[in-house]
Amino acid sequence: MIYRLSDFHFPDTAARLYPDTPHRPWVLEVGFGDGRFWPHYAATFPEAPNYLGVELSGVSLLKAERRLRAAGLTNAVLTKLPATVLVREVVPEGALDAIVVNFPDPWPKAGHTDHRLLRAPFFRLAASRLKPGGAVLLTTDHDEYFEFACAEAEESGVMRVDLTDAPPAALETKYALKWRDLGLGAHHARFTPTAQPQVPHGAVTRYPDEEDSPDVPHAILTLPPDFDPREFGKHTARGGQTRETASERDGTGWTVVLLDLYRSLGKDGWVCLAHVVEGELTQEVLVGVTGRGDGSHLVRLARFGGPIITPGVKAAVGTVTGWLEERGAVVTHRGY
Numbered sequence: 001m002i003y004r005l006s007d008f009h010f011p012d013t014a015a016r017l018y019p020d021t022p023h024r025p026w027v028l029e030v031g032f033g034d035g036r037f038w039p040h041y042a043a044t045f046p047e048a049p050n051y052l053g054v055e056l057s058g059v060s061l062l063k064a065e066r067r068l069r070a071a072g073l074t075n076a077v078l079t080k081l082p083a084t085v086l087v088r089e090v091v092p093e094g095a096l097d098a099i100v101v102n103f104p105d106p107w108p109k110a111g112h113t114d115h116r117l118l119r120a121p122f123f124r125l126a127a128s129r130l131k132p133g134g135a136v137l138l139t140t141d142h143d144e145y146f147e148f149a150c151a152e153a154e155e156s157g158v159m160r161v162d163l164t165d166a167p168p169a170a171l172e173t174k175y176a177l178k179w180r181d182l183g184l185g186a187h188h189a190r191f192t193p194t195a196q197p198q199v200p201h202g203a204v205t206r207y208p209d210e211e212d213s214p215d216v217p218h219a220i221l222t223l224p225p226d227f228d229p230r231e232f233g234k235h236t237a238r239g240g241q242t243r244e245t246a247s248e249r250d251g252t253g254w255t256v257v258l259l260d261l262y263r264s265l266g267k268d269g270w271v272c273l274a275h276v277v278e279g280e281l282t283q284e285v286l287v288g289v290t291g292r293g294d295g296s297h298l299v300r301l302a303r304f305g306g307p308i309i310t311p312g313v314k315a316a317v318g319t320v321t322g323w324l325e326e327r328g329a330v331v332t333h334r335g336y
């Protein structure tokens with residue numbers, strides 16, 4: 001089954017994601033490509049473990065979903081997200097039996113290594129989300145990335161590194177076959193946590209189901225009589241903090257870009273399209289500015305597009321509100 005980010009809970013549970021098989025082992029595969037690994041690997045268990053697959057490519061997501069469905073693997077959840085967002089916000093602590101990474105993108109150019117997944121911050125995050133006895137399983141053809149990942153695992157201070165043979169299923173993926181055809185071999189390492197560090201989930205919540213929930217970021221304000229929405233121009237705001245122990249890409253800061261403002265034909269008001277970037281998580285959200293009938297306006301995050309509520313999304317509502325204040329609006333209530 002394919003899940004969007006907004007379909008998950010933060011954090012989620014195996015009982016909710018796999019209601020028929022909640023007690024089976026739980027395996028996460030990062031960058032599953034066209035999905036060949038899981039049918040081979042699942043077949044090595046008496047009962048298929050619960051599967052969570054995360055990929056950046058939408059085409060791969062659809063191919064893999066078809067493959068798993070054809071193999072009858074129904075206790076499988078696939079999603080299109082950056083892996084760190086899924087692991088940090090969705091996977092509960094101490095929940096996974098394994099995190100499998102087959103042939104990750106090597107980012108071979110100098111200066112690109114902080115695009116690599118298997119760096120010390122990811123190993124600490126992984127250690128916090130694995131069960132005791134769980135492991136990260138890496139298979140790669142890339143000598144330099146393999147050494148880099150092993151060094152980063154040591155550097156994390158929470159992983160033991162064992163060099164072993166790859167599980168046969170990892171040698172049946174599209175990339176495994178591609179490299180085998182070129183006569184190249186594959187390295188395999190098993191990274192076992194030696195400690196369970198605390199890596200907290202972010203301040204992320206679902207968009208509430210109730211129509212008028214006060215938990216949706218909002219503000220109430222009165223626009224000046226001469227307010228002219230045509231004064232709108234693209235506008236960028238930045239804030240939040242960067243995590244001390246991680247690179248900029250893993251930071252908890254946000255960037256909000258207000259891209260455009262659209263007039264509603266059906267309602268008294270406008271919607272603002274905002275682009276919100278927080279580390280690897282990017283969301284396009286709509287912030288409505290709607291007349292309330294008493295002369296005031298409600299600025300509120302719209303449900304449209306399935307946003308999740310993060311510090312950056314709250315900041316988007318704050319940025320729209322701030323832009324209106326700069327034009328003379330008087331804010332009577334802030335709920336963001």
Ligand SMILES: C[S@@+](CC[C@H](N)C(=O)[O-])C[C@H]1O[C@@H](n2cnc3c(N)ncnc32)[C@H](O)[C@@H]1O
Nearest residue numbers: 031032033055056057082083102103173174175
């Ligand atoms: C070289 S391919 C390997 C695919 C597959 N594992 C195989 O062995 O055939 C790497 C895959 O990882 C995915 N990927 C890269 N970075 C990712 C990330 N941060 N989160 C999830 N998937 C990622 C890419 O989209 C790509 O499909």
